[in-house]
Amino acid sequence: MTDFAVSLTDIVKEFPGVRALDSASLAVKPGEVHGLVGENGAGKSTVIKVLAGVYQPEAGSITINGQHLNPATPAAVHEAGIRFIHQELHLVPHFTVTESVFMGQELLGGLGIAKREMRKRAEAFLQDNLGFVISGNRLIRDLGPAERKLVQVARALIDGAARVVVFDEPTAPLASEEVDLVMGAIAKLKLQGIAILYVSHYLSEITDICDRVTVFRQGQTVGVFDNITDDSAADLIYAMVGREIADMFPNRTSRPTQKGLSVTNLASGTVFSDVAFEADKGEILGIAGLIGSGREKLIDCLYGLRKKTAGTVALDGEPINASTAAKAVAQGIVLVPRDRRHDGLVLPMSVSENATLATLSRTSKMGLVNAKAAATETEAQIEALDIRPPNPDAITRLLSGGNQQKVVLARWLATDAKIFIFDEPTVGVDVGAKAEIYQLIADLAAKGAVVIVSSSDPVELQGICDRIIVMMRGVIVDELEATATTVDELVAATTGAASIKGTAHAS
Amino acid sequence: MQAEVSQGPKVSDLVGYLPLVIFIAVLGYISLNAPNFLTLQSLELIVIQSLPVVLVCAGLAIVVMAGGDDVVSGGIDLSIPATAVLSAGITAQMLTSGVPLAVCAMVALVACTLVGVLNAVLVTRIGMTPLLTTLAVFVAVVGVNNVITVSRRINVDHDWIVALRAEEIAGVPLGILLVALIVATLFFAAHRTRWGLNMQAAGGSRDAAEISGINVNRFVAQSFVVAAITGFLCGFFLLARGSGSSPGVQDNLMLEMVLATFLGAAFSPRRVVTLWGAVLGALLVAAISIGLKSMGVNVFWTGLIKGSLIVVVVAFSALAQRGR
């Protein structure tokens, strides 16, 4: 055991109703880059929080450099030399590089802080340890995401006490050319004998940089792979996805007939460009892509939440102008947003208030809300969608994820929308409600609506969609017929594993 | 600063300096039309006149640094001018009853610190928004001060207070030296100590600060106390400027403070509220007020000009932000 820099053994972590970690194990050696992969909800982020001391596990042990850590508090973990590079870039935009690197751990000189010394050390550390030359006086907000990421790394490591560094999706917001900067830094850290735990969805990066990989599925360790090569992607995918896809998805018979939405040359600044696709009436079109692929931005642009800089969007051959969300709704495009607690629902409002927000004028007389009519309408929707509790006056903040999603859907079902866009429709939704939401999506298509489902869950996309377009780093890279594609192939296409096999990739 | 950026100044940077350019253009226009404006005497007058505003601006800058620059939910302290008036009122009232100045100052300091603590408790413990809290505290403190001074003017001719206005050391007025010293101390604390940098981090990004182990609420609370102490100091300069305590100074002081501090943000290269920015803002606003007066512009117009300046400067500053 002592040859591991850190090891977690048989960790169990339960939340009300869920066993997030079910005897999961993970061990990282000094001087290796260890990958951690798994589907959304596989328990990756939970195990990181257990390691960080944020969650206390019900069972299992954490050993760092042969020392048993009990309990693992955030302070004890930090003391033991474990550092975390969070996915979010938590930096103060108007601070300089030097100030950010030393935030909370400023060096003191004779009189106040040792400004020059800090700058010298920050610049030297970034250059020597991360291979990144930059002036310590640059402001964070003038830096690109990759540069910010390195500043974040430097802040975690500047005290020189780090022995294990956990990278949580470090490349998610980065463009491909920026990824190399971060990869180079990680390679340098490895040479210094630091153990690195690398969590990512990008399998091409995993196979590129990792020496060993642990795969999680449903809170369990389902495999530890040594000798990672570029050909390991297929094995990893197999281990991640498993084979137990139940009949959660509805049987669909209807097939698209009539032309519906057509998008040509759509672009929004440098975030995505040259996007073109069609979605027919009665069809469910999937959009796949990792975080940072431009998928989310594309959805925002279609719905008027983001400015388009080029291209056209047409419905039934007529160009539509959805420059604001209100215009999109008026022209029959509706969105079930990914962040339903922030964008989908007005959480302090009731089910009825939320469900009727877009159709209030229909039941109102002279601008006054007809509470009775609205309540009757909501009650009908509550019954049709099986929203629980079946109370129009319940505050939506207190509803479960699945029921919240149904309330958002209820609002749009009441309109006569022609295009329904679902962004991550089942994130945070339990399994039972998931199947119901899939059925509702299928029903919409059967009624002749154009349905677009954007999702990071390949199983979901493969199961519900007719056709799937795949985005990567701002462009559409693939288009797949769902019935002719396996989940593995979809994951490969989304993570870039497919392209790696064919081409000799750049180092 | 510019030399640091290797690729040279960007368009958005230039747009960013527009507020300062506009300001300097206005001052240039004034000096062309009011020949006496650019004399040393008149500049000295401007600085002396603006000393109380400079002090409260410095205090407000500290609060904004610790609480963030969202005016409604972030850090703001509208009560500093009331604290300043309270400090002046207590001191003036006690001086007329023959109490030694040092004792007056101690009592005023205690009273002002209590105001700061009250703000801190209401914001960090009760969870009231700083805007609402400090506005209400402003009203209450002014009310209390009016009881103390019975809403009348109290003349003060204590030597030390007069000295703040009249005394000179090596040709520089004592008041200016003292305020420079206070501002320099605050600057040092805010920009050159761990305390100051952590406080700025707290206001700059709450999440980032908390991840770095910084107790954000503690810094917010401390900033209110520091601001109250700048209010306390400002009280003596109010006494010096007005040769005593007079009722009703606080309203104008509050408006000038907010104007100057947020204008200062538009001047700063990082486009955030900073101490230097706030001080510069206070001086420039005073320069424009006095300059317009010496140009013979009717004093009734100054509010209009100041209001338009906020609009122009803030709008340009937003434009520069969007250009990034």
Place this chain on the structure above:
Amino acid sequence: MDRSNTLRDILLRFGFLIVFAAFFILFAVWNPVFLQGGNLLNIVEGSAILLILALGLTLIVATGGIDLSIGIALDFGAAFAVVAMSTYDLNWFSAACAGVIGGSLVGIFNAILVVGLRISPFLATLSTFFIGSSVQRIFTNGGGPISYRRMPTEFRNIAQGDILGIPTEAVLAAVLVVIYYLLLERSIWGRRIHAMGMQRSAAVVAGIRVNRILIGCFIFAAMTCAVGGLIAAANIRMFTPLSGFSYLLDAIAAVFIGAALHPRGRPNVLGTVAGVLFLGMVANGLNLMGLNFNTKDALQGIILVSALALAVAQRTARSD
């Protein structure tokens, strides 16, 4: 739950109501005049202008903003009406309309700054305050009042007349309360206003035209405040420049006390009415206690801070 917890719970839950009642009883015991019908009517009548301004502010706060220029809208309302009569000889009704239109200019200006230039409502309405104050000084040559002794009786009756024995200004305020109640709590626009005030991004995604609503609210609120200006002008037969500012702090306090009284913390019309009546009652009661002006003022300020703190604490306690 142990006993001390229950007591704390009760205090927090009904704290404000208890304080309201306590003050009421205190004033009534101190001076029996307080309870007389005439005096209670005095409180209502004396609160009319504040109530009208607070209603306008409630609307802006419900959109998630703040308006520091409500006093300017009041001043403009009074100025336009008085000048329409004294200089242009308009009849009382046209003058009243001119006043309301004059007030709406302030709202339009705010809307341009907030929606057009995307300046935060606080700084935008602060500059409106600066500019509006200066305009009044310029127009009146330094802030002297414009009096109009020959003011038509009909116009004077806005403040001094009564309808069925109830003072006209109280009736006006009551009508506005009803309109605001219907608008904010019962109409589809009110629903949208609350939605955008609580969670702007969700309102946008729901297809609500938030900018249009914001523009409408700023203008309507300013017109409402101008009605307050008409009452002020009619009351003293003159336009006193810069007189609206004195209502600002009380109006803000009333709106936030009202919001804290709402079970879900929303700014709301009935809460605002309660807040205004509380402030009016305290002012009146302290007056009747025979305190001198300064002491009364200070006590009022201290009660204001305490009431706000209590109301906010109450809401926070309720929400967890």
